[in-house]
Amino acid sequence: MTEPATPTFPALASLNERAREIFRQIVESYLANGEPVGSRNLARILPMALSPASIRNVMSDLEHSGLIYAPHTSAGRLPTEIGLRFFVDAMMEIGDVGREEQAHIEAQMRAAASRHTFDTALAEASTLLSGISRGAGVVLTTKANVHLKHIEFVRLDVARALVVLVSDDGSVENRLLELPPGLPASALQEASNYLNARLQGRTLGELRAEIEAGRRDMKRELDALTERLVDAGLAMSVGPAESRQLIVRGQANLLEDLRAVEDLERIRLLFNDLETQKEVIDLLSRAEGAEGVRIFIGSENKLFSLSGSSLIAAPFRDDQRKIVGVVGVIGPTRLNYARIVPMVDYTARVVSKMLDGGR
Incomplete structure (x- = not known):
């Protein structure tokens, strides 16, 4: 494992x-x-x-x-x-996750997904792992897995526009987009309408795949400049520079059971590490290449070299068996590895199953 x-x-x-x-x-x-x-x-x-x-x-x-x-x-x-x-x-002897705990993890995540979105289920996975470990639960996923409810193009000047992305959870992101020369004002509304009509119930990745598959139909419906705008908007939405989403839950757990002033300093350093999202994302990305659970202990990685912390993480996959994210736990080096490793592994498999339509 x-x-x-x-x-x-x-x-x-x-x-x-x-x-x-x-x-x-x-x-x-x-x-x-x-x-x-x-x-x-x-x-x-x-x-x-x-x-x-x-x-x-x-x-x-x-x-x-x-x-x-x-x-x-x-x-x-x-x-x-x-x-x-x-x-x-x-x-270390690692056991299996008990049936009762398996049922609890699956029920909690499916309930979260049914009430809101898959994004909510990912946040629930982070909360669950935090509760199990008494550490911080973390989830790393790609923007292509985020469910949006609205995309809007807002013109700033002749050459630039904002792509406004509204997620199902109410969060809003703005991306700056360079406009094709000669683009009429009507093309912005036309591109917004075209994308929003196909967005309902889909992730950005699914929307992009559908538009790619129906490229011939899009050429009939849109002129060349508007088609370029749609492509540019999708590329901005899931582009590599901003393609990662980090969810962290349960940092307060790390303040429990402090035994000395050194512990408080270690937690302060860990909080600083968690605030540096890019480095956390880089570390979690290293777990994406693994078939099973990866364990990083203390100064084995630069991120935790000062705080003396550990990370237990496992990747999850979409319906094409492609790795699209990581779930894990961050905490002190004295984490209960034997208990948490199978929990992280099972949670990653539940997330993969949900992305695969429950199969």
Whole structure:
């Protein structure tokens, strides 16, 4: 399900059973409560009988390998980011999403889509993942998947016009468009009427495909200049420069369970990262090339190098099996990976199913 990563230290795969179990307990303790764990506590919870001294020797080896570290002068240890990556790739046991949780995810998203639009369902997916993870839920999609209810061309001067895009959710976007020379004023209204008559119930991508398929009919209905205006308006609506839509829900969850001043600073840095939408979009775009779930941990990516955060993301596809977006969760490195990974994967599959007409 997760995309394998190349281990940073080849020797890690050769850890003996005792070292693996001690390492596992340190990681699982960190993921559960964020606290370092020491040799005395480990001696009480390990399934094998080991003295604190023996455990300290193993911990020293694990620390030398770069898997764990001491956050301060206490005897406790925490996993490093390399250690977390090793645990996620080589040791974590990922279960399936339960039937009850599957039904809940599907019901919530279909209800959102039936009440409003597919865009609302994507926002609901982000909210659902936020609630499941207690992190921030994120969705990245293309403008071609956005449902519009109105397109209008508004002339600014002889050479320029605004393309006004009104979405089903009430949001409005304006794009500046260069006009073909000699375009009459009536062509703007004619182009608006032509597009709006075919827009109902369709995404921009579907509208573009339909107009392309009916190109011969359009040539009969519109003159050459108006046809160019329609093409230019569609190109502006889903053009590559503005083709990405980012939805983030649940940032407030990240303020819960803060344990120290350092945690507050880490969250402040993460909020700054989320405000920098272009970099978040760039990072999520890297997950689009994966067949399954991608996991980015801490400084493995430039975006989270300061905040020490993690991203779990999975792509979703349209009815042509083309990847058209990503759903995911952003949160601290001690996310519950074993629970959240299958949830993100299943949510992405539900979104794909909805784009495929429920098949």
